[in-house]
Amino acid sequence: MTGHEVTLEWPDGRRDTVTVEPRETVLEAALRDGVRLPYDCRKGTCTACVGRLRSVDEDDSDAEPSEESGSIDAAAAFDYRRQPEALTEHERADGYVLLCIAMAQADCRVAVGPMVRAELGDSPWG
Numbered sequence: 001m002t003g004h005e006v007t008l009e010w011p012d013g014r015r016d017t018v019t020v021e022p023r024e025t026v027l028e029a030a031l032r033d034g035v036r037l038p039y040d041c042r043k044g045t046c047t048a049c050v051g052r053l054r055s056v057d058e059d060d061s062d063a064e065p066s067e068e069s070g071s072i073d074a075a076a077a078f079d080y081r082r083q084p085e086a087l088t089e090h091e092r093a094d095g096y097v098l099l100c101i102a103m104a105q106a107d108c109r110v111a112v113g114p115m116v117r118a119e120l121g122d123s124p125w126g
């Protein structure tokens with residue numbers, strides 16, 4: 001098995017591509033590469049690390065990206081190391097991903113930064 005390339009897209013247009021090894025989380029790969037992703041609990045309970053899936057490499061996954069609708073099945077791109085308690089099923093279906101516990105299953109692009117976290121304003125976890 002080889003790793004998957006996850007491109008983190010920041011609000012200022014910057015992009016960081018990290019190679020996420022099997023069994024590794026996106027946050028672990030980012031920290032290893034010196035990419036300063038925000039995080040707090042590292043347990044899937046706070047949303048500090050949240051990102052939103054933008055697209056999945058079609059050659060690398062069975063997922064069907066539909067960027068126009070903004071609705072991409074994050075389950076096709078990521079496995080979780082543990083239950084992502086801070087996200088509702090609806091948020092997961094909308095492409096939100098907790099990067100501290102998410103293990104990449106496909107090459108993909110993920111929006112990150114405070115705007116993404118702010119979109120989760122109606123989360124029951126605040």
Ligand code: FES
Pocket residue numbers: 038039040041042043044045046047048049050086098099100101
């Ligand atoms: S750091 Fe808390 S959910 Fe990821």
